[in-house]
Amino acid sequence: MTPKYNELTSEEARVIEGKGTEAPFTGEYDDFYVPGTFICRRCNLPLFSSQAKFDAHCGWPAFDDSFSGALVRLPDPDGMRTEIECANCHAHLGHEFIGEYLTDKNVRECVNSVSIKFVKEGDELPEVIK
Numbered sequence: 001m002t003p004k005y006n007e008l009t010s011e012e013a014r015v016i017e018g019k020g021t022e023a024p025f026t027g028e029y030d031d032f033y034v035p036g037t038f039i040c041r042r043c044n045l046p047l048f049s050s051q052a053k054f055d056a057h058c059g060w061p062a063f064d065d066s067f068s069g070a071l072v073r074l075p076d077p078d079g080m081r082t083e084i085e086c087a088n089c090h091a092h093l094g095h096e097f098i099g100e101y102l103t104d105k106n107v108r109e110c111v112n113s114v115s116i117k118f119v120k121e122g123d124e125l126p127e128v129i130k
Contacts, residue, residue, distance in 0.1 A: 005042045005089055005129050012093070012114045014041055017093040020112075024059025032061070035121035038111075043089035043129040045070060048109070056102055060094060061111045064103040071096075071109070073098060086110055087126060091115060108119025 014020040015116045024030075029038070038048040038061075043053040048063040056062035069106045072098055082096040102108055119125050 003043070003089070006044070007041065009114075012041060015112050015114045016091040021094075022112045022114050023062070027060060028075060029061040029111075029113040029116065029118060030059060031055075032118070034118070036123070037119045037121075037125060038063075038116045039119055039125065040086040040089060040091050040093075041115055041117050042091040043086060044117075044126045045088040045128050046125060047071065047086065047093070048086050048111075050118075050121070054103055056100075056108050056110070058108070061083055061113055061116070062102075063109040063111065064105040064107050066109060084111070089130065 008016060028113045034052050037046050039046050046067050048066050052063040052065035054062055054064060065120055070087055072087050074083045076083045084096050093115045097108040098106060100108055
């Protein structure tokens with residue numbers, strides 16, 4: 001039986017299912033710094049703590065850490081980048097970059113805002129759809 005994931009808008013589906021990219025500096029979470037948790041828009045899996053978010057000046061939300069087991073890393077078809085997906089539902093999130101020295105962890109998870117949702121600290125996380 002196929003899981004019934006959260007309903008997506010056409011733009012969310014283009015990015016999440018079609019492995020697209022939203023335009024830089026347009027996403028709701030690019031310049032967003034509130035304590036809480038970022039979850040997968042399609043299945044609700046917790047992906048990133050707001051404490052891992054930093055301003056990479058790249059036009060997309062950037063994180064230097066993810067929750068253990070939350071991401072799958074795959075070679076991108078362009079042969080130059082590493083794609084990151086949700087480990088639960090394989091939603092396309094964005095790309096991982098290593099070696100830029102933007103933080104002490106030396107990693108940038110560059111994520112499309114339409115691929116994630118934010119849950120404010122203190123609010124209950126929704127159930128993960130498996």
